[in-house]
Amino acid sequence: MAVSGPLRSLAAWARPPWRDPLIAVALFTFGAVLYELQDPTALPGVVDQPQQWARLLVLGVCCSGTLLRARRPPLALAIGLAGAGVDFVLGFSAPVLFVLADLMFAAVHYGSRRLARAMVALVPVALVGSLVVTVATTGLLALAFLTAVQVAAVVLIPVWWGMNVRQHRDAAAAERERAEQATRIAELDRRAVIANERARMARDLHDVVAGHLSAIAIQSEAVLSMAGGGDQATVRTVLGSIRENSVRSLTEMRAMIDMLRGDEEGVREVAAPPRLAEVDGLVDSARASGLRVAVRNALGAAVGEGDPGPPAGPPAAVELAAYRIIQEALTNAVRHAPGSRVDLVLERTVDGVLVTVTNTLPDRLPPSGGTGHGLTGMRERARATGGTVTAGVVDGRWRVRAALPVRGDDR
Incomplete structure (x- = not known):
């Protein structure tokens, strides 16, 4: 299906190097809107400016890590965790958690295998840690379970999603590698067939040249040595042999040229093997x-x-x-x-x-x-x-x- 002009332009913007900046801008804009909508005490024209600007600043720091999500996943995740730590002091907010989830997904998807395995190992540690800390600080098991569900939503889902996408990407890369290897093997086989065919044709050409044309040269020299004398019958015999070798050489050369040109009917008719x-x-x-x-x-x-x-x-x-x-x-x-x-x-x-x-x-x-x-x-x-x-x-x-x-x- 053909892609229209606007959709093609949008797809081009969704690819590197513009993809990560677009994601950072989208997350910051979405977070700013959420901050504006989630304050029920704000009256028209009255805004808690220090609190609001502090949260926007923390969100901006986290989104700056999004700019590096594909090129430097460990550094991007470190910036996101630092911003999340400050946001924890201010009170966890949904926009920062969204950014942190995206950075964890990027760390698993774009990072090294060691980083991906570390992120997978982090999931049970985070779940168990949230349960223990909540129970130890509040003593409420229901609150601990609710906290664990929230941590799972923030940690488990992006890590699982990143591993799933990474496995599909690795499988596609392995399939492409196998296809490329099969193509290379087919090309090598084709070259080997061509080399064998050229060697066979070289042998045929050598037989024609060394057989017929060498005989022509030797017999011509014999005729020249008998010029002005000698038995005329012998001369005629040698000249007849020269003509016969010449005709055979031309016939075999013509048959080989017809074969190279792909004239299959001519090959079957003229190039019958002796x-x-x-x-x-x-x-x-x-x-x-x-x-x-x-x-x-x-x-x-x-x-x-x-x-x-x-x-x-x-x-x-x-x-x-x-x-x-x-x-x-x-x-x-x-x-x-x-x-x-x-x-x-x-x-x-x-x-x-x-x-x-x-x-x-x-x-x-x-x-x-x-x-x-x-x-x-x-x-x-x-x-x-x-x-x-x-x-x-x-x-x-x-x-x-x-x-x-x-x-x-x-x-």
């Missing part, structure tokens, strides 16, 4: 780059025939990881061991799929210009499927072996 049946393209590209690649496939589907495999083949996530690991291993062989012999073996194990890429070591290690992220990317891809990757020299040859498990429910 499978092991497409390894023939990687093998042909590696052969065109000068590698001698031998393939042994024991997965039940012929690599290089475009057959996606039988229904019992590995799941898409495992095939994608195996494909990217083979791509990175062949790229590393082209870059670090040009002209070497490479053996690619695909096997089905009891737990899943085993990929082994082995190549001979060169006599002299050529400058790679790489970033060192290849092995890290292969390990992360294998870890994403619950598998492992090992790489190192075995029997004088460099071997990359990836064990990718297949869960029973994925078979």
